[in-house]
Amino acid sequence: MTPSPRVLIVDDHALNIELARFVLEADGLAVDGAADAEQALACIARCRPDLVLMDIQMPGEDGLALTQRLKADPALRHIVVVAFTAFAMKGDEARMRQAGCDGYLSKPIEVSRFAGQVRGFLAGAP
Numbered sequence: 001m002t003p004s005p006r007v008l009i010v011d012d013h014a015l016n017i018e019l020a021r022f023v024l025e026a027d028g029l030a031v032d033g034a035a036d037a038e039q040a041l042a043c044i045a046r047c048r049p050d051l052v053l054m055d056i057q058m059p060g061e062d063g064l065a066l067t068q069r070l071k072a073d074p075a076l077r078h079i080v081v082v083a084f085t086a087f088a089m090k091g092d093e094a095r096m097r098q099a100g101c102d103g104y105l106s107k108p109i110e111v112s113r114f115a116g117q118v119r120g121f122l123a124g125a126p
């Protein structure tokens with residue numbers, strides 16, 4: 001039996017992690033959470049996620065800086081990183097992609113579509 005894809009949700013708001021975790025686990029994905037860049041790096045080393053949902057605005061190291069670190073590391077650059085943010089201003093998506101994000105999902109999530117969107121990124125769909 002093939003293991004479920006593993007998703008790491010990096011967000012400094014616990015409720016965002018819990019809602020996303022609930023929806024994704026109900027769809028059969030394995031989910032971990034991290035509240036900041038330091039926790040995310042520890043979790044990545046331990047659980048080796050297939051995809052990271054990356055909040056952009058966090059205290060300390062922000063999500064774009066952490067994404068750049070992941071994409072600069074040959075051992076980690078294969079991990080799909082999806083910006084997971086409430087930023088929706090013109091040019092924000094381009095800025096996130098320039099930092100190395102493979103895609104973009106806006107918050108708040110649409111519960112009925114969210115798991116399918118994440119699975120689309122796991123399958124390589126933009």
